[in-house]
Amino acid sequence: MDEYIQLMIDWIEENLTNEFSLDELAHYMGYSPYYCSFKFHQATGVSIRRYILLRKLYLSTEELRSKRKILDIAVEYGYSSQEAYSRAFKSVFGTSPKAFQMNKLPVQSFVKPTINQSKDGFMMNFTRENEMERLKNVNGELFDQDVLNILNGQMMYEEFASKKLMGDSDYVPFNEAMCVNATTKQVFSEGFIKVRAAGHQDSVENYIQKVMKPMDDLFKKDYQYIVLWFGEDMFCQMNLLTILAYLEQGQYKGKVFLNNFREDEFKVNQTELLLGDYYAIYEDVLIHHKKPSIELLPVMYQAIDLFLNMLEVNNEVTKYILKNKDLSPDELVKRLFKVFPTLGYGDSQYIALINQARNTYD
CATH class of the missing domain: 1.10.10 (Arc Repressor Mutant, subunit A)
Structure with a gap:
């Protein structure tokens, strides 16, 4: 059955910029339209039409980065007008194509799936040294002292700290999963620790050793720059939101950079973040479980949609x-x-x- 689904995916990808016809796909596969739709959704978790929408819009972000005219991109991906394309784009990414093109904001990737591909956890590919060198050429000051790198999880922390991937800067891990269990208004307070430990069915002492102690440098030192290394998935983005809320509560005055990446590759999108709204977003999303009215980074907008759906x-x-x-x-x-x-x-x-x-x- 995996081979059957892969054939459908391959056919859809080859015809992505054409007007989709379920009947043509069914004819190609030799099954009924209903059977194709049912099996595709069963295997991928999304309908065929939703898959096509997300793939087209994600691929169009690469076109927007290349500064092509928005109208030309809209026509290429089958939209009747620039306005129709913009409406679809904003419904998925929470921002307009024009704003995205001007700011080159990070988004969640929606790549063509390979059904037989396995997941082996966090891996960096062999180009990581080149990518780190590229980042150093862009912002060399982030590789010096007076910089704290906050990394999403222990495994990533050990990779970065042991190899000094960010030069002479400091490194701490955030060993949490903020996308599950309750939280509190005051981030990293005594009440926060008790609530989070209870949610994980762990003792306060163990929680402090696992989550709080590894972040001592964040709590005890002052830094000119903080670099946040968080992936684009929902798990990472809820962790990121929590850290940003804490920085606002502590009235951090330095510069904050997000180094955003996909979990299966090491291609970094670096964005300077301006603090000011993230605690309000944290409160809306992680405490009150509602969509915020504040404009968001597209990658966080998408992650919040997923988080609320999972509730x-x-x-x-x-x-x-x-x-x-x-x-x-x-x-x-x-x-x-x-x-x-x-x-x-x-x-x-x-x-x-x-x-x-x-x-x-x-």
């Missing part, structure tokens, strides 16, 4: 689990990694969702 009882992951309930938990976790890369969940989050779905609907 729903019948979310997309739960639907996928129920449609594939005959699979073993181990096999289901492997598939969830492949089907929902923009979530960024780990094994423990997916296992909890599998158990919850099966206990609720069995």
Whole structure:
């Protein structure tokens, strides 16, 4: 069945800029339109039309970066007008094509899936030295002392710190998963620690050792620059939002840079962030579970949409689990990694969702 789904994906990709016809796809595959739609959604977690929409819009961001005319891009990807393209673009990325083109903001990647591809956790590819050299040429001051790099997780921290990838600067990990469990208004306060530890079913002492102590430099030293290394998936973006809220609460006065990247590659989009609105966003999203009215980075806008969807009882992951309930938990976790890369969940989050779905609907 994986080969069958891959054939459908390949056909869709080859015809992406043409007007889509489910009947033509079905004829090519030799099955009914209903069967093709059902199997595609079952395997990928999205409908064919949603897949096409997201792929077209994501590919169009690369065209926008090259400074092509927005109208030409709209026509190439099958939109009847620039206005129709702009509406679709804003619905997914939370900003207009023109604003994106002017600022080259980070977005979540929506790449062509390879069904048999495995997920092996965080990996940097062999070009990381070249990428770090490129970043040094852009902002060499970020490789000196008086700079703190905050990295999303222990594995990334160990890679950066042991190899001094950011030169003489300091490194700390943020070992959390803010996309699950409750939180508090005051970030990293005593109340925050108690609530987060309880949510993880851990002791306060263990939480402090795992999450708080590794970040001592953030709490005890003053830095001119803080560089935030967080991926584009929802897991990373909720962690990023928490750190930004803390910096605002502490009235940090230095410069903040986001080095955003995809988990399966090491191509960094560096953006200077201006503090001021992130605590309000943190409060809306992670405490009150509502969409903020403040304009956001596209990558964070997309992540918040995913986060709020995952709070729903019948979310997309739960639907996928129920449609594939005959699979073993181990096999289901492997598939969830492949089907929902923009979530960024780990094994423990997916296992909890599998158990919850099966206990609720069995």
